[in-house]
Amino acid sequence: MESRNRCSVIIIGAGISGIAAARVLAKNGVEDILILEASECIGGRMKKHSFGGVVVELGAGWIAGVGGEKPNPVWNLAVESGLRTCYSDYSNARFNIYDRSGNIYPSGVASDAYKKGVDSAIRKLREDEPHNATTPETPIEKAIDFILHDFEMAEVEPISTYVDFGESEFLVADERGYEYLLYKVTEDFLLMSDGKILDDRLKLNTVVRGINQSTDGVTVTTEGGCVYEANYVILSVSIGVLQSQLISFNPRLPRWKIEAIEKCDIMVYTKIFLKFPYKFWPCGPGKEFFIYAHEQRGYYTFWQHMENAYPGSNMLVVTLTNEESKRVESQSDQETMKEAMGVLRDIFGPDIPEALDILVPRWYNNPYQRGSYSNYPIYADSQMVENMKAPVGRIFFTGEHTSEKFNGYVHGGYLAGLDTGESLLEKMKAEKDRETKNKTILQPLLAIPLPKTEVVGSLQKCDMHRRHFHDDCNRGLTEVTL
Numbered sequence: 001m002e003s004r005n006r007c008s009v010i011i012i013g014a015g016i017s018g019i020a021a022a023r024v025l026a027k028n029g030v031e032d033i034l035i036l037e038a039s040e041c042i043g044g045r046m047k048k049h050s051f052g053g054v055v056v057e058l059g060a061g062w063i064a065g066v067g068g069e070k071p072n073p074v075w076n077l078a079v080e081s082g083l084r085t086c087y088s089d090y091s092n093a094r095f096n097i098y099d100r101s102g103n104i105y106p107s108g109v110a111s112d113a114y115k116k117g118v119d120s121a122i123r124k125l126r127e128d129e130p131h132n133a134t135t136p137e138t139p140i141e142k143a144i145d146f147i148l149h150d151f152e153m154a155e156v157e158p159i160s161t162y163v164d165f166g167e168s169e170f171l172v173a174d175e176r177g178y179e180y181l182l183y184k185v186t187e188d189f190l191l192m193s194d195g196k197i198l199d200d201r202l203k204l205n206t207v208v209r210g211i212n213q214s215t216d217g218v219t220v221t222t223e224g225g226c227v228y229e230a231n232y233v234i235l236s237v238s239i240g241v242l243q244s245q246l247i248s249f250n251p252r253l254p255r256w257k258i259e260a261i262e263k264c265d266i267m268v269y270t271k272i273f274l275k276f277p278y279k280f281w282p283c284g285p286g287k288e289f290f291i292y293a294h295e296q297r298g299y300y301t302f303w304q305h306m307e308n309a310y311p312g313s314n315m316l317v318v319t320l321t322n323e324e325s326k327r328v329e330s331q332s333d334q335e336t337m338k339e340a341m342g343v344l345r346d347i348f349g350p351d352i353p354e355a356l357d358i359l360v361p362r363w364y365n366n367p368y369q370r371g372s373y374s375n376y377p378i379y380a381d382s383q384m385v386e387n388m389k390a391p392v393g394r395i396f397f398t399g400e401h402t403s404e405k406f407n408g409y410v411h412g413g414y415l416a417g418l419d420t421g422e423s424l425l426e427k428m429k430a431e432k433d434r435e436t437k438n439k440t441i442l443q444p445l446l447a448i449p450l451p452k453t454e455v456v457g458s459l460q461k462c463d464m465h466r467r468h469f470h471d472d473c474n475r476g477l478t479e480v481t482l
């Protein structure tokens with residue numbers, strides 16, 4: 001059991017939001033920080049993996065929202081870091097829809113089904129017309145419904161990312177991985193050498209299991225039994241982890257916080273990579289994405305070839321979501337390969353080669369993720385988001401799920417981290433100012449020749465109590481202070 005000196009702030013989780021928050025603190029003089037990360041590396045849901053001779057992204061793959069009036073901060077980081085990316089053109093996907101016999105739907109049929117899907121989705125969103133929404137029935141309608149709802153489609157609902165930052169998306173295709181951006185953010189406040197973080201303020205393979213707070217500070221306990229103390233904690237774990245029982249809080253989180261966490265939906269999004277000995281799919285312009293229309297909605301629907309990102313890689317990616325993701329996560333990779341090959345034989349015929357290898361990420365079963373990203377339910381209001389983000393006493397919350405405008409995205413995590421770092425700095429400054437003020441009030445009192453312990457003791461105690469109560473009464477720390 002290890003114990004260490006108290007530091008100013010413990011940051012739990014070294015994904016983009018935790019790292020961004022840590023950087024804000026360090027850059028503003030709060031350098032006695034400690035970052036505790038459950039897995040063996042930083043990055044969280046930005047995770048590269050070597051597969052089939054190239055580097056693929058198991059988690060975030062695209063920089064979404066580029067080319068608009070406002071610059072996307074993650075795009076800026078990518079440009080500064082010289083990250084290799086390629087433009088993704090989804091617009092043709094709807095004209096590459098295959099039926100189960102491998103025929104491409106005529107463009108008129110696809111356009112009509114697409115228009116019907118968009119109209120229905122818009123009606124569903126309109127409070128006064130949800131009953132007019134139609135249920136997708138045919139395979140092509142189901143495929144289009146899947147594309148419209150399980151992928152972000154600006155046509156249906158204005159999405160802040162596209163409205164603010166632009167409608168283009170760029171796929172990261174860089175051997176250093178998307179996570180390289182995080183190392184660039186890290187290098188100006190943590191000690192690094194040869195691209196490796198050597199700073200002992202980052203502790204990897206350290207799973208936090210308990211957070212205890214009092215009016216004086218926070219104690220964090222890890223799976224290995226280590227205990228760390230700090231004045232504050234920034235908690236950047238995913239909404240899936242918050243909904244699980246991985247971390248216990250003492251005192252328990254207040255009801256408004258638990259309700260907000262529980263209300264938030266989690267999207268499971270799985271990219272399955274398949275490596276082939278040679279390519280047998282069309283690769284010309286407008287062919288990067290193709291769709292498979294099946295009676296079962298979401299059954300191996302959305303495909304992409306990797307030829308634009310990595311020419312000669314002979315690789316396909318198919319994306320599954322939610323129930324299909326969970327189903328596939330729970331079966332063997334061989335079974336998944338068999339299903340995927342069945343779909344590809346439907347589309348391209350029986351003579352295509354067997355895949356050489358398959359890679360199936362398991363975000364839902366990962367105890368440090370429990371899903372891919374947050375998805376605010378249709379009935380979510382800004383109070384729910386505010387409550388998800390609001391601090392509870394000395395615990396500050398961050399992560400993509402706390403970004404009202406950009407939840408679900410890398411830039412959402414990044415901006416949330418910056419925001420939480422700034423909020424904590426303000427809180428720390430206010431606390432310091434109060435302490436200075438208290439000292440100036442106490443100093444003349446200390447000079448009065450009365451029994452010292454009684455006067456100072458009662459003044460401090462009373463003042464502390466009131467101070468914390470005023471600070472935290474609306475944010476749930478009443479259990480701690482009273």
Ligand SMILES: Cc1cc2nc3c(=O)[nH]c(=O)nc-3n(C[C@H](O)[C@H](O)[C@H](O)COP(=O)(O)OP(=O)(O)OC[C@H]3O[C@@H](n4cnc5c(N)ncnc54)[C@H](O)[C@@H]3O)c2cc1C
Nearest residue numbers: 013015016017038044045060061062208399400409410413
């Ligand atoms: C499959 C997939 C595809 C995606 N595609 C895109 C995309 O194309 N574009 C895009 O912009 N976004 C995409 N996203 C979303 C994006 O990856 C996330 O929004 C973003 O990376 C979240 O960052 P974060 O810091 O909030 O959380 P995380 O990256 O999850 O960081 C939280 C960290 O906390 C750690 N942790 C958890 N529990 C504990 C514990 N008990 N103790 C210590 N540490 C703990 C975790 O290991 C993790 O490192 C995708 C995500 C997934 C999974």
